[in-house]
Structures are given as structure tokens and as C-alpha cells.
Amino acid sequence: MKSVVISGSGLFTPEQIITNDELVASYNQYVDQFNTQHATAIAGGEIEALEHSSSEFIEKASGIKARHVLYKDGILDADVMHPLFPRRNEEQAPEMVEMALSAAREAMAQANKTAADIDLIICAASNMQRPYPALSIELQQLLGAAGYAFDMNVACSSATFAISNAVNAIRGGAAKVVLVVNPEFASPQVNYRSRDSHFIFGDVCTATIIEAEDSCSADNAYRINGMRLKTEFSNNIRCDVGYTEHCFSETDPLVPFFKQQGRKVFKELLPIVADVILAEMAAQQVAPEQLKRLWLHQANINMNIFAAKKILGRDPLPEEAPLVLDTYANTASAGSVIAFHKYKTGLSRGDHAILCSFGAGYSVGCLVLQKC
Secondary structure, three states: OOOEEEEEEEEEOOOEEEEHHHHHHHHHHHHHHHHHHOHHHHHOOOOOOOOOOOHHHHHHHHOOOEEEEOOOOOOOOOOOOOOOOOOOOOOOOOHHHHHHHHHHHHHHHHHOOOHHHOOEEEEEOOOOOOOOOOHHHHHHHHHOOOOEEEEEOEOEOHHHHHHHHHHHHHHOOOOOEEEEEEEEOOHHHOOOOOOOOOOOEOOEEEEEEEEEHHHOOOOOOEEEEEEEEEEOOOOOEEOOOOOOHHHOOOOOOOOOOOEEOHHHHHHHHHHHHHHHHHHHHHHOOOOHHHEEEEEEOOOOHHHHHHHHHHHHOOOOOOOOOOOOHHHHOEOHHHHHHHHHHHOOOOOOOOOEEEEEEEEOOOEEEEEEEEEO
8 A cells, every 4th residue: 555644734823813811801891781781681580691701711611822813803892793804806815715825835845845746635624715616726726736626624623534535545546746725714603702612713724745655755754554534423513504594584693603512522522532543543553652742633621631641541741742722722623733733843753643633523533643
């Protein structure tokens, strides 16, 4: 079987940052306005008063301290509470394509590849700004690449599922060099009026170059020794917006937003994650003590520590399971790739590592990697 590697990675990080303190101040102002406006109904027991949030609550619940966003305007305005940005026309590339272009160029430079080398582009993310034409095809045009391109979505597992598709395309002879991009423009799907979720997501884009090992000239490549994907349906993480929404006479104002039942997700999804990782480690004959890195999905610090402990059989050291969600927040499919991109150095040839993502679906994607 043809040996395939990740030969480069790239990261686009928006300049604008929102701290927990800023987010909480805005949310609490909204709460005070709501409770004042509905004081009579609250006193009569018709509706419940909203509770204040706090930076301490957010950090304890998630480990998140701040997040990057493309557009900060509007998010912190208690009368708006969503990003404000101009609608782009057909002649302008959407934000997700611009993000992907930046991350792609860094990944290509790391891998010593040009657009002429790339014959497949996969744009994989939890949401797409439009159904078609595919964002990946627009990125293909802007890069000047040939071959073919397509978009795909497996929620927060989109990156690992896309890398697996890239590996199969190379082994099957459909492509030689694949660019995978994960533009997560997640801030517009956040309900900033929800205490349970107003702090969760940030914006970012990651990119990886996947190619056959015999064509790799990069200095810091990782061989993909094993892949394991699993999906199992659950309603506990949802985003329900769709093209049929305009057909309904009554539209739920919460339809566009991410929503989840966090406790159920923690209880139900993490055992699946551990089973998938341990099964693929066993298939690749990799023991826990051989693992040097766990680049895990960056959704929640408690989930990451739980999963790492389950895999290693002990509490992980910070460098073994690096976290980036404290400054990036949850970045959906890009999270584990951010951790990989920032903490892939320092390993020796032959060292083993895990790249794993998990999320809505439920979906779990696990890659067993080895430093070349």
C-alpha cells in the first residue's frame, strides 16, 4: 500500500480578538435589558429571568479565555449581538475562500509545493457560505491549480475525514498531491444571547498538504499509518438552517444557530472517541506509552483531558496533549489541525502521534501518524 504523508500545514488567524471579559460585559448588558423589559412577565412567573454570565464560569466550563473573529463589529453591541459585515457580490471571493487561500499558501510553502503540483482540493468545514458552486473550486481558480475540487461537511470531524479522503484518492491513483482546507467562519452561527453557548466558537482556517511519501521533500512530514472513521446519529449537536427555510410561514429565529446538549454529548460521545482511537492504535500496534503527541479536537478542556487520560491511562502532560482552545476557542474542524500545526515540532523520527477530531453526527475521525 502506497505510503502517504502530511507534508505541510498552514494557519490563518484573524487579527481581531474578543476576550471573555468583553463578551460577558456585552451579554450581561443584554440580560439586564431583557429582564427590565420583561419585568412584569417575570414577576408573574410567565417567563424566567435571564442569568448573568461570568468569565470564571466560561473558563471553568470550557477552558476558553478568548477567541479570534473576522468581524468584531456588532458582536459586543447588546442591541445587535451578531457580526456586522457587508454582503459580497458574485465577483468577490467569500470570506471562507480568502481564509483558505492564506492558510493554503503557508501549507504549500512548508511542503515545497506550488499550485502546479496540486491536482485535488478538498474544502472541509462545519458550515459553507454557499451550497454551490463549491468553495473549493473557487479556491482552485484563485490558486491556479488544475485537477478537481469538492466541498464536504462532517461537522467538527470534517478535517480528519477530508484527510482520509485525500489519502484514499492518492492510493487509488485519482490524485498525487491534495490540498485540504478547513475554513471555519463560525462566529455568525453563535447565539450571543445564549448563556450556554455565547462563548464557544471562534474563526480560523487551517490547511494541510497530503502526498505520497516518495514525492515528499519537506523537512517535517508525518506518515499516515492508520485511519479510522466512525459516525453514529445523534440530535445532541445541531444546526438546522437550510435552503427550505423560506418555505415556512413561521420561522424559528433560533434556526441558524449552533445548539447542543452538552452533558449528553460529553457522556455519549467520549466513549466512542476513546474506542475509535484505541481500536486504531491496536490495529497499528501502537501502545499508549509510544505516543508522543495527542492532537485532539479543541472543543472543551474537560473533554480533551478526559479523552487523553483514557488513551494514555494517566493524566497527560501539557506537551503531550497541547491545547489551543484557550486563545482560539472552539474552531470546529480546524481545532485539532491548529494543535498539530503549532505543536508538530520536537518529535524524533519514528515517534508516534494521534490526530483526532469529533463532533456532531456523532462523528469521529482518527489518524495514527508517525514522524518521517
